[in-house]
Amino acid sequence: MTGPQRRALEAIQVGPKTARQVAQVLWPDSPAWQKRTRKRLGRNGALGGTMPMKAGALLRRLERLGLANEDSGWWLASWKGLQALEGIGA
Numbered sequence: 001m002t003g004p005q006r007r008a009l010e011a012i013q014v015g016p017k018t019a020r021q022v023a024q025v026l027w028p029d030s031p032a033w034q035k036r037t038r039k040r041l042g043r044n045g046a047l048g049g050t051m052p053m054k055a056g057a058l059l060r061r062l063e064r065l066g067l068a069n070e071d072s073g074w075w076l077a078s079w080k081g082l083q084a085l086e087g088i089g090a
């Protein structure tokens with residue numbers, strides 16, 4: 001498990017979080033939170049819009065490893081994920 005994967009798993013260990021909330025835990029001071037996703041024809045995108053997508057990709061990797069579960073946009077560590085954090089198993 002990589003460092004960012006471990007930190008994301010620790011973030012969802014304490015309770016369910018959305019991808020945006022996980023991104024805020026992982027990268028609270030990132031300058032990307034102040035960047036717009038698009039700027040054209042006077043239509044601006046969301047501030048920090050790519051940050052939840054990055055966290056979502058990280059969470060999907062954890063899900064493929066069996067370490068996290070998602071339900072309607074809310075993420076929580078699986079039993080296997082909790083064991084991995086404690087150093088038991090995986």
